[in-house]
């Protein structure tokens with residue numbers, strides 16, 4: 001077993017040929033990937049791609065139609081002390097509204113037979129000590145996410161599976177979550193975190209498993225995938241048609257130009273300064289130039305062949321990103337309520 005981190009033995013997740021059909025719905029189809037310890041692995045894909053179903057199969061909550069998922073070489077049902085091996089958050093809202101944060105953790109602590117000291121330790125670590133005796137009905141989304149994570153960590157598990165943990169978090173909450181996930185990986189843990197917001201995931205993950213319509217699209221280190229993407233520049237110009245012709249003519253076959261809106265072009269294979277110079281020399285107006293980073297969204301759309309996503313950096317041509325979806329009704333220990 002390998003780990004890219006020095007902090008103790010790591011536990012790998014192996015998913016092999018995993019398939020789940022619900023009647024005629026192919027939720028997960030012949031999915032194979034590994035999740036390594038010591039890094040944060042993003043499980044990315046649009047709504048309905050099959051992320052939750054795959055995670056539920058890894059956790060033994062849904063029986064696969066075929067294929068296997070193992071944690072440290074064992075299926076979930078074969079683990080001797082599951083809550084000391086795997087912590088999971090599939091739903092950050094599954095709390096009894098009248099229980100306090102401390103009540104909640106004490107119940108799960110008792111069920112998992114974890115040391116009593118874990119409750120206060122985790123309330124502290126999650127920044128919830130001040131709210132320990134408040135009823136969870138008064139908790140904000142961010143506080144609920146933190147309490148879910150605390151529950152998942154009660155058994156000090158080496159493996160964490162988190163389904164859309166950034167859902168509903170404000171920018172400060174997302175920044176906290178990023179630091180938290182990085183800390184878990186730095187402790188040598190195996191961290192699989194799903195999200196349908198690819199741009200958000202890009203800032204925290206080391207490895208990525210990308211799925212679409214239940215199938216694997218790509219898997220591997222994010223940096224390597226990004227390297228394969230050509231740099232692009234978004235250009236906003238009221239003379240877009242003329243500029244497009246000039247770019248193609250000057251680029252001599254090395255430059256590709258995509259029309260993204262009435263006055264928006266995406267240019268492949270030419271630097272922003274060269275585009276500005278060319279436009280100036282032809283007397284064409286340019287109102288905006290944005291060098292785009294090789295983003296996960298572009299990678300995803302390129303790999304799935306579904307066309308490029310709406311440009312968000314400069315042109316805002318196609319409206320806001322999709323809304324977050326509510327998580328599923330499952331407790332951190334995986335039992336439906």
Ligand SMILES: Nc1ncnc2c1ncn2[C@@H]1O[C@H](COP(=O)(O)OP(=O)(O)OP(=O)(O)O)[C@@H](O)[C@H]1O
Nearest residue numbers: 022025027046047048049050051052053054196325
């Ligand atoms: N119990 C079920 N019965 C029938 N169909 C299901 C069931 N659970 C999931 N599905 C279907 O399987 C597909 C994958 O759903 P899943 O929730 O795993 O996707 P997801 O990637 O987690 O999406 P989201 O980001 O929206 O949560 C969807 O078409 C969904 O409707």
